[in-house]
Amino acid sequence: MKDQSDSGGKPILITIDGPAGAGKTTVSRMLSDRLGYKYIDTGALYRGVAREAEKAGISHDDDAGLEMLCGSLRFEFVHDTDGLHLFSNGTDINGEIRTPEISMLASAVSARPVVRKYLLSLQRELGKEKKAVFEGRDMGTVVFPGADIKFYLNASVRTRAIRRYKELSDKRDSPAIEEIERDIRCRDENDSTRTLAPLKPAEDAIRIDSTDLDAESVVNLMLSHVQKHIMQ
Numbered sequence: 050m051k052d053q054s055d056s057g058g059k060p061i062l063i064t065i066d067g068p069a070g071a072g073k074t075t076v077s078r079m080l081s082d083r084l085g086y087k088y089i090d091t092g093a094l095y096r097g098v099a100r101e102a103e104k105a106g107i108s109h110d111d112d113a114g115l116e117m118l119c120g121s122l123r124f125e126f127v128h129d130t131d132g133l134h135l136f137s138n139g140t141d142i143n144g145e146i147r148t149p150e151i152s153m154l155a156s157a158v159s160a161r162p163v164v165r166k167y168l169l170s171l172q173r174e175l176g177k178e179k180k181a182v183f184e185g186r187d188m189g190t191v192v193f194p195g196a197d198i199k200f201y202l203n204a205s206v207r208t209r210a211i212r213r214y215k216e217l218s219d220k221r222d223s224p225a226i227e228e229i230e231r232d233i234r235c236r237d238e239n240d241s242t243r244t245l246a247p248l249k250p251a252e253d254a255i256r257i258d259s260t261d262l263d264a265e266s267v268v269n270l271m272l273s274h275v276q277k278h279i280m281q
């Protein structure tokens with residue numbers, strides 16, 4: 050499909066929310082490529098805070114410690130040929146933030162108001178110029194309630210677990226699908242029941258179920274909505 054950003058349209062901001070393993074990262078990357086937009090993976094920021102907290106020996110419920118930590122962080126995204134890399138205070142931490150331990154810790158620190166407050170302003174700063182696809186849990190509900198187009202991407206828990214397993218299966222010691230499924234259920238529960246910015250679709254979000262759709266079909270569906278919006 051043609052690069053939509055050339056279609057004479059105004060720059061827009063697109064949000065994609067949804068639970069772990071729904072395919073957000075893959076389709077966000079593909080959609081931003083097709084539009085010539087930047088892509089921001091906000092889960093990486095929560096993972097980055099979790100990694101730094103672990104390194105500094107700060108517990109996930111130590112609000113004073115987390116607040117001090119956030120004040121000292123300098124996160125930066127760098128788009129490389131092999132994808133998006135998160136740098137923390139000048140160090141590429143991408144390889145370290147994708148472990149199952151950091152996944153659980155990120156879910157825990159993401160429930161702390163001090164962490165959400167710090168990342169809220171950082172994310173809004175990153176979205177100032179629009180022409181961006183933001184992927185996360187509360188992009189359409191809290192961070193960018195005025196976003197031009199909001200998507201909510203979901204899939205069955207089993208499908209999401211199988212996708213995660215395939216992502217991990219080239220690494221040694223990858224957990225069994227049942228274990229991944231348990232982790233996903235646990236994170237879904239944490240992310241959707243927390244009082245602050247819980248995972249839920251924005252009222253005006255376009256909901257897409259990717260259980261029986263491949264990434265290409267999801268992206269084409271999204272592009273048809275983007276095109277409609279640009280033509281309005």
Ligand code: DC
Binds near residue numbers: 091155185240
């Ligand atoms: O998308 P992910 O799995 O990389 O996200 C890691 C954790 O961060 C996830 O459990 C919930 C949290 N998160 C959040 O609370 N808000 C966001 N916008 C993005 C992620």
